[in-house]
Each structure stands twice: as structure tokens, then as C-alpha cells.
Amino acid sequence: NESAVIGDVEPQFVLHSDTVPNLAKLRDNAFTTHADLRQIYLDEFTEADGKQRFLNAVSIYPLLAGIKANTFKCFVTRSWLLCTDRGVQGFLHPEGIYDDPDGGMLREAVYPRLRFHFQHQNGRNLFPEVAHRETYSINVYAYPGPVEFAHMSNVFDPVTIERSFHYDGNGLAGGIKDDQGEWNLAGHPDRILRIDEEALALFAKLYDEADCSPLAARLPTLHTRELLQVLRRLAAWNSRIEDGRHPFTTVQSWWNETRAVLDGSIRRQTVFASSSGEWILSGPHIHVSNPYFKTPRTVCKEKGDYDPIDLTELPEAYLPRTNYLPHCDPSLYRSRTPGVPWDDKKKATDFYRLVFRRQLSQSGERTMLPAIIPPGCAHVHTLLSMVFEQVGTLVVFGAGVASLPLDFLIKTTGRGDLYESALQHLPLLDGSPAFAVRALRLNCLTKEYSELWGKCWNHAFQTEWWTKRDSRLPEHFSSLRPEWQWSTPLRTDYERRQALVEIDVLAALELGLTLDELSTIYRIQFPVLRQNEQDTWYDRNGRIVFTCSKALPGVGFSRPEWEKIREMQSGSVPREIEDDTLPGGPRKRVITYEAPFDRCDREEDYKTAWAEFERRRGAAAGAEA
Numbered sequence: 001n002e003s004a005v006i007g008d009v010e011p012q013f014v015l016h017s018d019t020v021p022n023l024a025k026l027r028d029n030a031f032t033t034h035a036d037l038r039q040i041y042l043d044e045f046t047e048a049d050g051k052q053r054f055l056n057a058v059s060i061y062p063l064l065a066g067i068k069a070n071t072f073k074c075f076v077t078r079s080w081l082l083c084t085d086r087g088v089q090g091f092l093h094p095e096g097i098y099d100d101p102d103g104g105m106l107r108e109a110v111y112p113r114l115r116f117h118f119q120h121q122n123g124r125n126l127f128p129e130v131a132h133r134e135t136y137s138i139n140v141y142a143y144p145g146p147v148e149f150a151h152m153s154n155v156f157d158p159v160t161i162e163r164s165f166h167y168d169g170n171g172l173a174g175g176i177k178d179d180q181g182e183w184n185l186a187g188h189p190d191r192i193l194r195i196d197e198e199a200l201a202l203f204a205k206l207y208d209e210a211d212c213s214p215l216a217a218r219l220p221t222l223h224t225r226e227l228l229q230v231l232r233r234l235a236a237w238n239s240r241i242e243d244g245r246h247p248f249t250t251v252q253s254w255w256n257e258t259r260a261v262l263d264g265s266i267r268r269q270t271v272f273a274s275s276s277g278e279w280i281l282s283g284p285h286i287h288v289s290n291p292y293f294k295t296p297r298t299v300c301k302e303k304g305d306y307d308p309i310d311l312t313e314l315p316e317a318y319l320p321r322t323n324y325l326p327h328c329d330p331s332l333y334r335s336r337t338p339g340v341p342w343d344d345k346k347k348a349t350d351f352y353r354l355v356f357r358r359q360l361s362q363s364g365e366r367t368m369l370p371a372i373i374p375p376g377c378a379h380v381h382t383l384l385s386m387v388f389e390q391v392g393t394l395v396v397f398g399a400g401v402a403s404l405p406l407d408f409l410i411k412t413t414g415r416g417d418l419y420e421s422a423l424q425h426l427p428l429l430d431g432s433p434a435f436a437v438r439a440l441r442l443n444c445l446t447k448e449y450s451e452l453w454g455k456c457w458n459h460a461f462q463t464e465w466w467t468k469r470d471s472r473l474p475e476h477f478s479s480l481r482p483e484w485q486w487s488t489p490l491r492t493d494y495e496r497r498q499a500l501v502e503i504d505v506l507a508a509l510e511l512g513l514t515l516d517e518l519s520t521i522y523r524i525q526f527p528v529l530r531q532n533e534q535d536t537w538y539d540r541n542g543r544i545v546f547t548c549s550k551a552l553p554g555v556g557f558s559r560p561e562w563e564k565i566r567e568m569q570s571g572s573v574p575r576e577i578e579d580d581t582l583p584g585g586p587r588k589r590v591i592t593y594e595a596p597f598d599r600c601d602r603e604e605d606y607k608t609a610w611a612e613f614e615r616r617r618g619a620a621a622g623a624e625a
Helices: 002-007 020-033 037-055 071-081 104-110 159-165 197-207 226-236 330-335 391-401 404-411 433-443 447-456 459-463 493-511 515-525 527-534 559-565 602-624
Strands: 089-094 114-121 135-141 148-155 193-196 248-251 266-272 294-296 306-308 321-326 343-347 353-357 370-373 383-388 536-538 544-547 572-579 587-594
Touching: 002 020, 002 037, 020 037, 071 089, 071 104, 071 135, 148 159, 193 197, 197 226, 226 404, 226 515, 294 321, 353 391, 370 391, 370 433, 383 391, 391 404, 391 433, 391 447, 391 493, 404 493, 404 515, 433 447, 433 459, 433 493, 493 515, 493 602, 515 527, 515 602, 527 536, 527 602, 544 559
Parallel strands: 114 148
Antiparallel strands: 089 135, 114 135, 148 193, 248 383, 266 321, 294 306, 353 370, 353 383, 536 544, 572 587
């Protein structure tokens, strides 16, 4: 524990968050100032290193070979050796056993012994000293035998386990949160999944490498039995991004915000980018199918120092602020930019790319946050991007990962970070013009996307229309042109939400899901999205007038202001804001909201869209016949 040793003589080492180089200087200065500190430091290091080498000794813990060992894994495996064939062991321990990509050999020993696995989230702070998003589990092991264990996920209180095993009611299992937005503690028999070797084979196919044995499979986070059938349908899809027919490469670690500054590749400076080559994206810049979600403020030091961008005000040549700029010679900068495997003269920045926030938001509105970004721009290491040889693959895969069914598949991994190993297992949908045009209109927000729009143009785009009738959904599909125009993208909140709803339905139809299964995914696995939908209100122009979404600070009225106007049935209400998201400095502007105000029902919109797309499919099949 370096901080504990050096912090005693240099409190700044502990009290202030600092960069690695500055901490190194503090350490060196402390060694110079305090003569005995170096020996104390080395003694502590020797003890820690010796302990770690013991825990990683294959001769002592053979089942932990090749994985990062820790005390609980050592203790669990040692307990098996100390028990008779009638012994039972119960442990409360972290979930690392079940999701470690290198832990296959350990899981092969775990599953035959496992009898009960109850995965908890600390959302109710049952353990105050543990982070509220931390996951851990109750595990009961016994003598090895055929694989068969009870598995529950998303348990927030042990009472849910008892209620599920002794349930005497009926009805559907509830979601992760109840209708009041609280963690759901209700029990239901469908919360208990009986996992056998067949289920493990399904998990191995979805989440692991092709040669992974069922007993080595990682264990997903599934809330109810119904979702097992959804996984079976997703596993049956025969085209995946990893099958080699659609060349791509992944940039997983680009500009590290510490090392890249130190080596002179980039410099920290928050300004509006003057070209895409100056734009180095950070995580908050993007959201689902929105590369212009937020822009850093003039002073940006924390993750909350970003403002949402009003897409209806966006100039066609807009670029947001960037927190970093290239700092070295352009040729050197390019040489340090990742290349692509299909052309040794090309760099990743020569292509449109699909970019994701690398940190998965397991407890947020959505898990994956993907968007298409233009050529020229780069990103820091907290983002991950995919480069495709063919733009058609980029758009179709980009539409797929923006859909709830594929987001659900990633959510069930329970992982905190996104890597190529997870993305490459995802289905690659066939991608109809209906699918592509919605994805393009969501992402192609400025003229930086003119080339992408032109390359993907299909005259069938003009024959599309919305699946529901609403004055806030103008039928502009017929006026689309091969050349990108300011009116090409979807800009209002209402239009963009509807496009994502229809992408969800199109993806579910193609994957062979049922309407009930899509609704179950939404109702059970995405409680924050459901909560936000239930309390997001729109005016007659399709603008959000109030939302409880924490991702949209400053959008619409505050709750006290909203309560005063929500019952308006006619008329308008103005709101003056200071907008500093465009070049030229802060400006005052007035947003006018037109009453009456209403909210959407996603499940009802799913039903409407499903019926309409099925009708269109039937009409198309009849015309071909």
C-alpha cells in the first residue's frame, strides 16, 4: 500500500488526486527528505510481492493458473480440499469467478460443485463500506456432480430469495425496479433459473470463444427465466461480426490522457475544434446514435462539466469543444495513429468509425453508448472505436448496437468495461433500408457526414415513413436526397426517440424475437430507461419540456417550474437560457414550449411499430409473389 507508507510523511500523496508524474516526483522528494523512508518502502514492497507470489503459486493453487489470484479465490479452492464428500461450503464473495475471461479452468471446477448462486447488488447499502454499484454473491458449494444449480441475479435484499422459493401468488415477475422506481424486493419463481450443462453451452456460444467448453462459460446476469429463451433466439443468429466476412479493426487504447500528454502527442486545452483533425473525443461527447450529445464547458475539469447540445440549433459545419488538441508535428501525429489491416497506407482516422464509451453503464439508462464519428477525429483511451472496411457494415452494425436487443446482450455480461472480445460476438443484422436510414438520420448531424450519407444512399429511403401518426413526426423521408442537407438528420427529441423505438422493433423482428420478448427486455432489464420514459414530457413541437433523466441536466424546466405548467392545455410558455454550446461565446436565447404536453408509452409504441412493420413485410411478400 504505497499511499499508506508515503502518506505518513507526505500527506499530499493521499489527500489530493494527482497525475502519475506528479506522484512520482512526490515519492522521490519524500525519499530524499526522509532517510529511513526508502527502507520502510522496500520492506513493505517485499512483503506485498512475496504474498502475491505465494497466492499465484501454481504448485499451491493449481486451479488458479493463468488468472489473477486473490485471497477469496485461494480460500474457496482450498476449502474444497478440506471437506469430505458430504461437506458443504457457503461463501459471500465477489463475482470475479464468473466473469473473468481467463477463469475458464477455475469455472470448470466451480460449476460441478455449485448448488446455489445468488448475485447481489449493493444498491440498498447493506454493506455501507462497499460501493453501492458493487456486485457480490452468496455461493453454496458441495461435492462435485452433474451441473445443476439455482441462479438468481439482481438481488438487492436476501428477502427476495426467500420470497422466490416460497411464492404463493401468480402474475409476471417484476423488473429490477418497481413502478415507484425503487429496487424491486418482490419474489417470484421465475426469478430462479435452473442452470445445467445445456444452459452453460448456450452461454459459451454467446459470450466466449468458439472453442470454449460449456463448463468454462461465463455466467450472465439474467433477471428471469423468460430471458433464457431470448438468449436462445440470439444464439441462433448465424451472422456475427467475428466471422471474417466483414473486415474490421478495433482501436482499444488510443490517446492515454496521461502518457500522450507526457510524450507530446496531445496537449490539454479546451477550445472549439476548428477541424475534425483537432477534435479528440472524450466519453461525454457521445450518446446512443448521437455523436454531438454534449460539449465541454469553457472550463472543464470534471465529468459533469459538459452541456447538452440542442440539435435544432446546430450549424451544418459545427464541431464541439475538445479537451485535447494535437501537439506534435502532423506527420509524427499520424505515425502514432493506429492503422488498419487491409491497407498499410491508411490510418483509422481516414474512415468513419463506430465509437463507444468503454465504461459500460450497467446501472444507467442504456448499457452501450455507440455513435458514428467522422474521419479526422481521434479519441482518448476511455473510448473504444471500430473501423470497418465497408461503410455499409459500419451503418448496419451501428444500427444494431443502438438497439435494445443487442444492448441487452451486452448488459447480461455484467461487465463494467467494453472490449473487442464482447463486441465481436454480437450479431450482424442483414440491415434493410428501413434500418439503415434511421441509423443514418440519427448520426449524420453535420456536413462532416456528407460523404457517408452519399455512399449509403438508397432510393428506398424515400419510400419509408413513420409507424405512427403524430404531427411531431413529419413525413420528411420522401424529401430526402442523395446529397446531405441540413434537413436530412432527425433533430427534435420526439423524432429521435421514435427512430430508436423503430430500430428496436426492426432489430427484434430480424432476430426472431417476439413482441412480448422485446417488451420483457425493456420492462425487466432497463429500469432507468423505463423510469425516464415515464417522466419525460414533450411539447407540441417535439421538444422535451421536462425530464427526470440525469443525463440531461438543464434540458427543459426544473421540477418546481414544471409542476406549475404541466396541466396547460393550450398556449405557450417561454424559457430564457444562456447557451454556451456554440462558437462565439455565451448567448441568451428564448425557448418557447407549446402546450398541451404529453409523454410517450414505449411498450405501446412497440406494439404500434411491430404491427405496422409486420403489415409492410406482408405487403412486400405479397407483391413479390
